[in-house]
Amino acid sequence: MNIVVCMKSVPSSETKVKVDSDGVSIEQTDVVYEINPYDEIAIEEAIRAKEAHGGKVTVLTLGPSTASQNIRKALAMGCDEAVHLICENVELADSSAVAELLSSSIKEMEFDVIFCGKKAIDCDNHQVPNRLAQLLDIPAVTAIFNLVLTTESGSAKREIEGGTELVTVNLPALFSAEKGLNEPRYASLPGIMAAKKKPFEERQVSLGDEKLTILSIELPPPTAEGRIVGEGPEAAGELVRILREEAKII
Amino acid sequence: MSQGVLIFAEQREGDLKPASLEAVTLGRELKNQIGGDLSVAVIGAKSSSLSSEFKQYGVDRVYVAESEELKYYDGERYSAILTEAVSKAQPSVLIAVASAMGKDIAPRIASSLDAGLATDCTGVEVSGGKIIATRPVYAGKAFVKVRIDTDLQILTIRPNVFPQKTEGDTDPEVVELQIGKKKYPVSEVQNIKSERPELTEASIVVSGGRGLGGPENFHVTEELADALGAAVGASRAVVDAGWRPHSEQVGQTGKTVSPNLYIACGISGAIQHLAGMSSSKVIVAINKDPEAPIFKIATYGIVGDLFEVVPKMVEAIKNLNS
Numbered sequence: 001m002n003i004v005v006c007m008k009s010v011p012s013s014e015t016k017v018k019v020d021s022d023g024v025s026i027e028q029t030d031v032v033y034e035i036n037p038y039d040e041i042a043i044e045e046a047i048r049a050k051e052a053h054g055g056k057v058t059v060l061t062l063g064p065s066t067a068s069q070n071i072r073k074a075l076a077m078g079c080d081e082a083v084h085l086i087c088e089n090v091e092l093a094d095s096s097a098v099a100e101l102l103s104s105s106i107k108e109m110e111f112d113v114i115f116c117g118k119k120a121i122d123c124d125n126h127q128v129p130n131r132l133a134q135l136l137d138i139p140a141v142t143a144i145f146n147l148v149l150t151t152e153s154g155s156a157k158r159e160i161e162g163g164t165e166l167v168t169v170n171l172p173a174l175f176s177a178e179k180g181l182n183e184p185r186y187a188s189l190p191g192i193m194a195a196k197k198k199p200f201e202e203r204q205v206s207l208g209d210e211k212l213t214i215l216s217i218e219l220p221p222p223t224a225e226g227r228i229v230g231e232g233p234e235a236a237g238e239l240v241r242i243l244r245e246e247a248k249i250i
Numbered sequence: 251m252s253q254g255v256l257i258f259a260e261q262r263e264g265d266l267k268p269a270s271l272e273a274v275t276l277g278r279e280l281k282n283q284i285g286g287d288l289s290v291a292v293i294g295a296k297s298s299s300l301s302s303e304f305k306q307y308g309v310d311r312v313y314v315a316e317s318e319e320l321k322y323y324d325g326e327r328y329s330a331i332l333t334e335a336v337s338k339a340q341p342s343v344l345i346a347v348a349s350a351m352g353k354d355i356a357p358r359i360a361s362s363l364d365a366g367l368a369t370d371c372t373g374v375e376v377s378g379g380k381i382i383a384t385r386p387v388y389a390g391k392a393f394v395k396v397r398i399d400t401d402l403q404i405l406t407i408r409p410n411v412f413p414q415k416t417e418g419d420t421d422p423e424v425v426e427l428q429i430g431k432k433k434y435p436v437s438e439v440q441n442i443k444s445e446r447p448e449l450t451e452a453s454i455v456v457s458g459g460r461g462l463g464g465p466e467n468f469h470v471t472e473e474l475a476d477a478l479g480a481a482v483g484a485s486r487a488v489v490d491a492g493w494r495p496h497s498e499q500v501g502q503t504g505k506t507v508s509p510n511l512y513i514a515c516g517i518s519g520a521i522q523h524l525a526g527m528s529s530s531k532v533i534v535a536i537n538k539d540p541e542a543p544i545f546k547i548a549t550y551g552i553v554g555d556l557f558e559v560v561p562k563m564v565e566a567i568k569n570l571n572s
């Protein structure tokens with residue numbers, strides 16, 4: 001089974017965001033880049049699929065040259081090969097341009113299954129997986145928390161408001177990972193050593209036409225100073241009164 | 251020439267999603283500025299009966315695809331049908347709700363029609379005839395304003411953010427859509443119902459964290475939720491510990507909620523948790539540590555043991571209601 005997993009390097013979830021002087025991006029100093037948490041789940045699922053069905057996992061990243069560190073981590077977890085499309089400034093890039101580049105790279109590979117994360121936690125776009133599947137003309141099931149994969153098909157569960165959808169599609173297909181799908185493994189020491197020798201292709205690319213233009217990036221307005229209603233159970237009645245009479249929300 | 255606004259109105263088993271009316275209201279405001287008609291597309295097994303729900307919203311036309319075969323959402327099929335609605339209506343703006351369905355269908359349509367899409371928008375304005383959308387990035391730690399540069403401009407909107415308003419009384423024209431054939435050989439969709447209240451749509455959310463001490467204690471927060479008719483949420487710490495299901499996690503790698511009232515019980519307020527709930531209108535924190543970061547963003551706080559405070563709140567609420 002040939003498996004491709006799309007992984008993005010994103011600012012760690014702990015990052016305190018500051019707007020850059022250009023007004024359309026965030027300051028890069030002190031920002032630590034990690035594997036997008038949903039992509040970590042996608043990588044885990046890809047490796048499990050390989051362990052169950054044989055074949056190989058190729059990890060694909062579009063991102064700046066510094067992203068190579070995280071690609072090594074994916075190889076250390078158990079991916080077999082890496083393709084790094086090097087391009088600066090893709091953090092908040094338009095998903096259609098990102099999907100174009102990823103799809104043209106995937107079209108050169110053999111693939112049965114593609115795994116993505118449900119969204120990247122920097123741009124929060126939630127678009128690339130479906131766009132990618134359309135460009136590759138394969139079915140997609142997004143934001144899945146359960147998957148039963150055979151060599152022919154995949155049955156995936158996705159959470160919907162107040163329920164679950166079970167979707168079965170034939171391979172080749174794309175799945176995007178939601179939390180709960182699995183617990184990603186840590187890279188082992190032998191894994192880290194082995195990663196150094198795995199095939200690692202790098203290619204310079206540039207983004208095509210973007211369909212969105214970022215006009216500005218701003219921080220949310222500061223929240224008003226909160227109010228401590230009181231201490232201990234005696235304050236409970238007063239809080240309820242405030243919520244009813246002042247805030248008028250209960 | 252594209253004109254007007256088309257809304258993808260979401261339904262499941264004949265129930266219209268309330269947030270779809272928020273999208274219709276926004277659509278009406280946009281159409282008043284950019285001109286053209288306001289249309290709605292509904293797809294499903296019982297969709298035609300829903301067209302009357304739009305009478306009070308100034309809708310000009312309702313596109314309907316109705317068939318037993320469309321009982322459950324099927325991304326591939328629904329998007330093919332919605333694409334047909336777009337080619338009929340030729341709108342300059344298409345709006346869906348950023349729900350499980352909307353998040354899935356919007357990028358499919360955007361890709362097949364080669365259009366720009368701004369997801370999960372919390373603000374929308376018109377400038378020079380073009381849509382300028384405000385949307386959260388970095389899990390709400392920042393907001394970008396984006397212009398959509400294609401002829402067809404697609405948006406998904408965050409539920410609970412845009413108000414819903416009726417206006418006038420119209421008799422929308424009903425247009426039937428082709429159902430079409432399935433493209434991929436196997437694709438079976440099944441809904442498995444659950445009784446859980448829906449976190450992302452609830453107007454009140456009560457969340458519990460590690461301060462609850464163990465899975466056996468969550469009845470304390472559930473009783474508060476029941477007294478308020480609220481949905482139940484959780485921090486990642488308790489989800490990772492297996493105390494609560496993943497579907498309840500609020501935060502950067504969980505759900506983003508913006509209810510009228512968010513009550514955090516025994517949650518410290520880590521940056522990743524705040525990312526998922528800081529846009530709530532009123533935030534209440536109950537924590538025994540006066541230094542807990544959650545108090546920095548809480549509108550109202552009680553410093554104390556939640557096992558003492560929360561039952562008293564339940565009592566006070568019940569007294570109010572009786």
Ligand SMILES: Cc1cc2nc3c(=O)[nH]c(=O)nc-3n(C[C@H](O)[C@H](O)[C@H](O)COP(=O)(O)OP(=O)(O)OC[C@H]3O[C@@H](n4cnc5c(N)ncnc54)[C@H](O)[C@@H]3O)c2cc1C
Pocket residue numbers: 013037458459460461462484485486487488499500501502503504505515516517518519520521522523526536537538539542554555556557
């Ligand atoms: C990549 C990444 C993504 C993450 N995503 C998320 C996310 O989506 N959502 C999320 O929530 N977290 C997320 N986290 C985890 C986050 O950093 C915190 O670890 C987590 O939110 C802590 O949960 P908590 O507040 O329940 O627990 P703690 O931080 O342990 O806080 C427990 C609180 O309960 C209080 N307490 C204890 N006993 C009582 C009592 N009897 N009465 C009242 N108060 C009491 C304590 O004072 C304390 O403040 C993420 C972390 C990473 C690295």
Ligand SMILES: Nc1ncnc2c1ncn2[C@@H]1O[C@H](COP(=O)(O)O)[C@@H](O)[C@H]1O
Pocket residue numbers: 006007008036038039042060061062063090095098102115116117118119120121123124125126127128129
């Ligand atoms: N630059 C990128 N390189 C590789 N994969 C990406 C990139 N951007 C997005 N993806 C994939 O698409 C998923 C959803 O991203 P997004 O649509 O941007 O929120 C991510 O979890 C990745 O799997």
